[in-house]
Amino acid sequence: MKGATNPQSFDRIVREVFAPIYPIIAEQIVTKTAIKSGKCLDAGCGTGALGRAIARITNLDITFFDQSDEMLELAKGYANDENIGNRSTFLQGDIHAIPLKDESVDIVISRGSSPFWDDWYKAYSEIIRVLKPGGMTYIGGGFGNAQLREDIVKTMSENNPDWRNSFKDRLKPERDALPSILASLNPIGYELVNDDSGFWTIITK
Numbered sequence: 001m002k003g004a005t006n007p008q009s010f011d012r013i014v015r016e017v018f019a020p021i022y023p024i025i026a027e028q029i030v031t032k033t034a035i036k037s038g039k040c041l042d043a044g045c046g047t048g049a050l051g052r053a054i055a056r057i058t059n060l061d062i063t064f065f066d067q068s069d070e071m072l073e074l075a076k077g078y079a080n081d082e083n084i085g086n087r088s089t090f091l092q093g094d095i096h097a098i099p100l101k102d103e104s105v106d107i108v109i110s111r112g113s114s115p116f117w118d119d120w121y122k123a124y125s126e127i128i129r130v131l132k133p134g135g136m137t138y139i140g141g142g143f144g145n146a147q148l149r150e151d152i153v154k155t156m157s158e159n160n161p162d163w164r165n166s167f168k169d170r171l172k173p174e175r176d177a178l179p180s181i182l183a184s185l186n187p188i189g190y191e192l193v194n195d196d197s198g199f200w201t202i203i204t205k
């Protein structure tokens, strides 16, 4: 299963190494979109760290969505521990056929999952289908800021000297493909951010 070969070891990395990035990315999402209530889909949520961080600073109800049941079980445990279980839903499925109704979601967030999607045209069509008119996305990958990225690269490289190369250009094929995909899906607007915060696709339906 792509992007979830070992949920237990991914969970440990999120807790021990990636943890500081999620509150920063959540702040960046709220600053950029100003969406603080309604329904948020965390697509490819893994253990739910980004969705949980955004739940803490907004009134959003979060649908934690992943292809991996094991990731979703971990996400559920954390959401309950953090007392956001009453605003959380857990949904198993594939981004290429999202099991949600048309125009049912206010914001789709996703970090570190899109490089594993097989068909970006289909995935982004589905994302736009489930968004309400005026809804937005914040989809891509990043580590919050340059300092955190460098700290994480250093820590991860201690165990795997090739780690920097393994993630460095992971988003490039998607980055290259997105302008024509988005031109053909033709949402109201979109912005492709590519800076120290990472690479993010911000769509407004």
Ligand SMILES: C[S@@+](CC[C@H](N)C(=O)[O-])C[C@H]1O[C@@H](n2cnc3c(N)ncnc32)[C@H](O)[C@@H]1O
Binding pocket: 002, 003, 004, 014, 043, 044, 045, 046, 047, 048, 049, 050, 065, 066, 067, 068, 071, 093, 094, 095, 096, 110, 111, 112, 113, 116, 117, 118
């Ligand atoms: C690297 S993890 C990132 C998890 C989380 N967003 C984070 O930043 O901590 C990628 C996640 O995407 C999920 N994923 C990959 N392809 C998917 C697909 N086609 N549909 C749904 N989830 C997918 C994997 O199961 C995995 O949990």
